[in-house]
Amino acid sequence: MADDARGKTGERKEPPDDEAALSARLQRLGDRLATANRPSENDTGPRQTADHSAMARGFRLSTELVAGVVVGALIGWLLDRWLGVSPWGMIVFLLLGFAAGVLNVMRAAGVVRDRNLTD
Numbered sequence: 001m002a003d004d005a006r007g008k009t010g011e012r013k014e015p016p017d018d019e020a021a022l023s024a025r026l027q028r029l030g031d032r033l034a035t036a037n038r039p040s041e042n043d044t045g046p047r048q049t050a051d052h053s054a055m056a057r058g059f060r061l062s063t064e065l066v067a068g069v070v071v072g073a074l075i076g077w078l079l080d081r082w083l084g085v086s087p088w089g090m091i092v093f094l095l096l097g098f099a100a101g102v103l104n105v106m107r108a109a110g111v112v113r114d115r116n117l118t119d
Contacts, residue, residue, distance in 0.1 A: 060108060061105050061108055061109060064101060064104040064105045064108050065101040065102065065104070065105050066101070067101065067104075068097045068098065068099075068100040068101020068102070068103075068104055069094065069097045069098050069101050070097070071097055071100075072093045072094050072095070072096050072097015072098065072100065072101075073090065073093065073094045073097060075089075075093045075097070076089040076090035076091070076092060076093030076094055076097075077089070077090055079093065
């Protein structure tokens with residue numbers, strides 16, 4: 001039965017010359033594309049610097065926020081100790097530190113521009 005599906009002679013047909021040439025061209029194109037897409041081992045492209053730059057920006061923004069909160073809490077704690085108004089100094093300055101940290105993050109991200117007093 002399998003012989004009937006191939007044809008009466010049982011031989012496989014060879015592809016015509018056009019198909020062989022097209023297949024050879026396609027193979028050469030595939031080889032050229034494979035070598036063109038491989039990055040060079042010595043190449044330091046913009047992809048690597050962009051990843052480091054984005055990470056550095058993220059660390060800077062997070063540091064701005066944390067620093068604002070920590071400084072506000074420290075000032076509040078010192079005022080609580082000095083004036084004896086515990087916990088109000090800590091609460092007020094913790095909130096002010098959070099607001100200052102958010103404002104610093106927005107300035108560093110470029111959402112809010114810096115205002116000069118001379119403008």
